Amino acid sequence: MARSLDGLVLSPVADQAPGQVGTRTRFTYHERDGRIWAEYAGGDVVRGHLVGTREADTLDFRYVQLKQDGTTSSGHCRSTVTELADGRVRLDERWAWESQEGSGTSVVEELPA
Known part of the structure; x- marks a missing residue:
């Protein structure tokens, strides 16, 4: 496990x-006892929150x-945690909106120190 x-x-x-989220968005993650949560903001996102679980590397x-235009949106995501060659964490994500149409994949990586 990473x-x-x-x-x-x-x-x-x-x-x-x-x-949607983009390269200017920053996610600050927290993890305890198989539970994960994060706050995020940046770019078109004024404020965002995620909450869920971790089992092994999933x-x-x-x-x-909440977006800059004042609208809100929500969805569901499953991510696979891997470690890059330089030791940073990478998340390969498969997400789907629940409050609107759309789904996709994305990659999120730990920022260099």
Whole structure:
């Protein structure tokens, strides 16, 4: 199992569609006893939160966010945790909106120290 996510700051490696998370979004993760949560903001996202569980190297969580235009949205994500050659954490994500149409994949990586 990859190391704990507790206290790590991660960011997407590429921008998604407008109004979604992107390279300017920062996620601050927390982890305890198989539970994960994070706060995030940046780019088109004013404030976001995610909460869920971790089993081995799989995260399963729901997220909700407030965007710059004042709208809110929510969804579900399953991520696989891996460790990069330089020791940083990478999340390969498969997500789906629950409050609107759409789904996709994304990659989020720990920011270099």
